[in-house]
Structure formats: structure tokens, C-alpha cells
Amino acid sequence: MALKRGFYLVCGLCSLALGLLGIPLPILPTVPFILLAAFCFARSSDRLHHWLMTHPWFSEALNDWDKNRGIRKGLKKKAYVVSGLSFGVSIAVVPLLWVKVMLVCCAIGLGFYLWRIPELED
Template sequence: MVLKRGFYLICGLCSLFLGLLGIPLPILPTVPFILLAAFCFARSSERLHLWLMNHPWFSEALNDWDEKRAIRKGLKRKAYIVSGLSFAVSITIVPIIWVKVILLCFAIGLGLYLRQIPELED
């Protein structure tokens, strides 16, 4: 049991780190990593789970996802805008064509993923 909790704790901390890193970086998606961190913390550390679920940056979105499996329209719009701008800047800056194509594919994939998530009214 201790080994299992330790595994979930390490996975949760890594996911939280990657989620926070994904805020400024366009290639790393923030939301899936934060959701994974919440999942892992729920199975390893009640204190970290409560901290994450009550954190001012993530609590509303995590609770909406936990209770309704949906996100608010405003948050979804922000995700489209920030992701689109990040990918546009990255595609503009990168000089290698095949990397631009990969970034464009990631951008399209993220857009399609965001599109299928149910919306809640703000």
C-alpha cells in the first residue's frame, strides 16, 4: 500500500510540475496534467489533493470537471486564445519546416480536443 501511494504521489507531483510548465509552453497541455495530478493526489495525499482542489488558479475548473465533466465557456475561450497565440508564435519563430508542420498538427489536435469538451455557462 505504501509503495502504491508513493507511486501516485510521485506521478502527481510530476504531473503538477508539467501542468505548471504547460502554462507558458505551447506544446505541453496544462489541463490534462492538472487533472492527472488531482487524480493521483486523491489516491496518495489528502493534503495535496485538498490544496489543489482549493487552489485559486485551478479550483473552479477542477470542481466543474469533477462534478459535471465540463468546463466554463470563458475558460474554453481563453484556452483557444492562449493556445492559438502560443502555437502561432512558435510556428512563426521555428525555422524548420517539418517542426512547423508538427506544431500545426498539435495545434489542430488540441483545438479538436477542446471542441469536444462540453461547456457550462459562465
């Protein structure tokens, strides 16, 4: 059992680190990694799970996801805008055509993923 908890703890910490890196980096998504961190911490560390679920940056969105399996309309619009701007700048800056095509495909995939998430009223 300790090995399983250790595995979830390491996965949770890595997911949290990637999620935090995703805040300033345009390609790396934040929300899936923070959700994965919450999932892993729930199975490994009550203290870290409580910290993440009450953190001022993430608590509202995590609790909405936990209770209603959706995100607020305003947060979803922000995700569309920030993702679109990030991908747009990245596509404009990158000189290689194959990378531009890959970025467009990633942007479409992310847009489709966000579109499928149920919206909650603000």
C-alpha cells in the same frame, strides 16, 4: 499499498510540475496535467488533493470538471485563444518545415480535444 500510494504521489507531483510549466510554455498543455495531478493526489495524499482542489488558480476549473465533466465557456475560449497564439508564434519562429508541420498537427489535435469537452455556462 504504500508502494501504490508512492507511485501515485510521484506521478501527481510530476504532473503538477509539468502543468505549472505549461502555464508559460506554449507547447506544454496545463489542463490535462493538472487533472492528472488531482487524480493522483486523490489516491495518494489527502493534504495535496485538498490543496489542489482549493487552490485559487485551479479550484473552479477542477470542481467544474469533477462535478460536471466540463469547463466553463469563458475558460474554453481563453484556452482557444492562448493556444492559438502560442502555436501561431511558435510556428512563425521555428525555421524547420517538419517542426512547423508537427506544431500544426499538435494544434489541430488540441483544438479537437478542446472542442469535444462539454461547455458549462459561465
